[in-house]
Amino acid sequence: MNLPLVAILRGVTPDEILAIADEIVGAGITRIEVPLNSPEPLVSIAKLAHHCAEKHDGRILVGAGTVLTAEEVREVHAAGGRLVVSPNADVEVVHETRRLDMVSMPGIVTPTEAFAALAAGASGLKLFPATQVGIVNMKAMQAVLPPGTELYAVGGIGADNFAEWRAAGVHGAGLGSALYTPGLSAEQVGERARTLVAAWNAASN
Numbered sequence: 202m203n204l205p206l207v208a209i210l211r212g213v214t215p216d217e218i219l220a221i222a223d224e225i226v227g228a229g230i231t232r233i234e235v236p237l238n239s240p241e242p243l244v245s246i247a248k249l250a251h252h253c254a255e256k257h258d259g260r261i262l263v264g265a266g267t268v269l270t271a272e273e274v275r276e277v278h279a280a281g282g283r284l285v286v287s288p289n290a291d292v293e294v295v296h297e298t299r300r301l302d303m304v305s306m307p308g309i310v311t312p313t314e315a316f317a318a319l320a321a322g323a324s325g326l327k328l329f330p331a332t333q334v335g336i337v338n339m340k341a342m343q344a345v346l347p348p349g350t351e352l353y354a355v356g357g358i359g360a361d362n363f364a365e366w367r368a369a370g371v372h373g374a375g376l377g378s379a380l381y382t383p384g385l386s387a388e389q390v391g392e393r394a395r396t397l398v399a400a401w402n403a404a405s406n
Contacts, residue, residue, distance in 0.1 A: 204229055205373025206401060207286070207306075207353065208394070209266055210245075211236040212383035218245040219252050221381065224391030226257055229398045234286050234375070236266035237273060243280045250281030262304060271297035278303060286375070288329055290314040295321035306353065310334055312342050319347065327375065330356030336369045343370055360400035367404040374401070 208225045210218070213235060222233055233253075235245045246265055253261035264284025265277040274285055274297040285298040290307040298305035299322035307318045308329040315326055326346075328334055331354035334342075343352065354366050355375030366374070380393050 206230050207232040207234050207375040209234050209375050209377040210381050212239050214240045215244040218249050220387035221390050224387045225394045228394035232262045234266040238267050246282045247280040274298050290318040292321045295323050325351030328354050332357030363400050364404040
């Protein structure tokens with residue numbers, strides 16, 4: 202089952218990325234994002250992309266978060282990443298991501314940003330920060346977005362409020378500090394991942 206959950210590993214290091222990723226994949230999460238403000242992020246992405254291609258048959262979508270420029274998109278692509286996530290909706294970043302046949306998930310808060318990102322070719326939208334936008338405003342935005350638009354809530358989303366957001370119609374979620382913070386062991390991250398996956402599945406039933 203391809204869960205619509207993205208693991209956000211902000212602060213992860215190249216030395217620990219593979220053990221942590223294996224725990225996350227083992228829990229059922231198949232999309233992993235290494236934010237570019239992590240230590241040596243491109244090294245981590247390159248190691249992870251190679252590892253997942255060999256060990257997980259290429260079924261894991263690996264990429265970067267906090268991607269702010271078209272040049273950074275190209276660097277992520279060269280490292281083997283295939284997912285580009287941004288906190289904002291930069292049209293040039295979206296265009297370059299799609300030109301390289303990568304998955305584009307720009308951050309949006311307003312309908313204006315959402316439609317601009319979709320017009321540029323965004324694969325899905327990152328509602329960020331989700332708790333600031335709120336469920337009422339998200340539902341109002343969904344009423345005007347094209348049918349089938351994938352909207353991922355990021356920021357303040359976790360096991361304690363999955364059910365509320367799922368009931369409101371959000372498609373997926375990005376898991377940041379609820380899943381990983383620097384200093385956690387791979388086993389601890391795995392335990393969190395399993396708890397989050399169980400909570401998401403429960404909220405989806």
